[in-house]
Amino acid sequence: MDYGIIKQELEDYVLNELYESRKKHTLGVRDTALKLAEKYHADKTKAEIAALAHDMYRGLRGEDLNRTVRELGLPDKYLDDPNLAHGKIAAIKLASDYGVSDEDILNAVSFHTTGRKGMSLLEKVIYLADAIEPNRDYPGVDDIRKEAEISLDGACLRSMESTIKHVLSQGAYLDKDTLEAADFLKENK
Ligand SMILES: [Fe+2]
Numbered sequence: 718m719d720y721g722i723i724k725q726e727l728e729d730y731v732l733n734e735l736y737e738s739r740k741k742h743t744l745g746v747r748d749t750a751l752k753l754a755e756k757y758h759a760d761k762t763k764a765e766i767a768a769l770a771h772d773m774y775r776g777l778r779g780e781d782l783n784r785t786v787r788e789l790g791l792p793d794k795y796l797d798d799p800n801l802a803h804g805k806i807a808a809i810k811l812a813s814d815y816g817v818s819d820e821d822i823l824n825a826v827s828f829h830t831t832g833r834k835g836m837s838l839l840e841k842v843i844y845l846a847d848a849i850e851p852n853r854d855y856p857g858v859d860d861i862r863k864e865a866e867i868s869l870d871g872a873c874l875r876s877m878e879s880t881i882k883h884v885l886s887q888g889a890y891l892d893k894d895t896l897e898a899a900d901f902l903k904e905n906k
Pocket residue numbers: 771772775803804829830
């Protein structure tokens with residue numbers, strides 16, 4: 718596995734295939750993930766690969782999405798749910814189409830939307846970078862950015878709590894991985 722070549726292929730995809738706003742977001746996640754990796758001593762190459770790949774399939778919708786979910790053998794709960802499905806799809810494609818075999822990179826991509834119980838350092842870096850990259854603008858994001866200067870776990874927890882609040886207020890489906898991730902961080906503070 719040559720990370721240099723994989724990184725170049727992913728970067729080409731991001732620059733040429735993604736819509737402008739998603740491209741900006743992805744490059745923001747890349748920059749933020751590299752800073753967090755530096756600060757918290759995560760592997761910067763893995764962080765960059767996971768960041769570039771994390772939203773590659775965020776734009777899949779409707780029949781295209783559902784066909785992909787079925788083809789990849791993902792559970793039915795991902796049908797008609799681009800928000801929850803895109804990370805799972807990206808992780809599988811990153812392995813099959815780009816030859817990434819590193820479990821930590823694949824998990825960081827797979828769980829970037831929800832988090833999960835017992836996340837690795839790299840998973841936290843990608844989860845948090847996705848939540849606080851400079852183009853993100855939502856109530857409370859600056860508090861999470863400040864917390865990210867002090868504590869990776871603290872900032873992840875804050876972000877999860879904000880997601881849980883937001884999802885419940887919208888009456889939307891909350892994935893149990895997010896609840897378990899938040900509980901785990903609280904218990905292990
Ligand atoms: Fe995403």
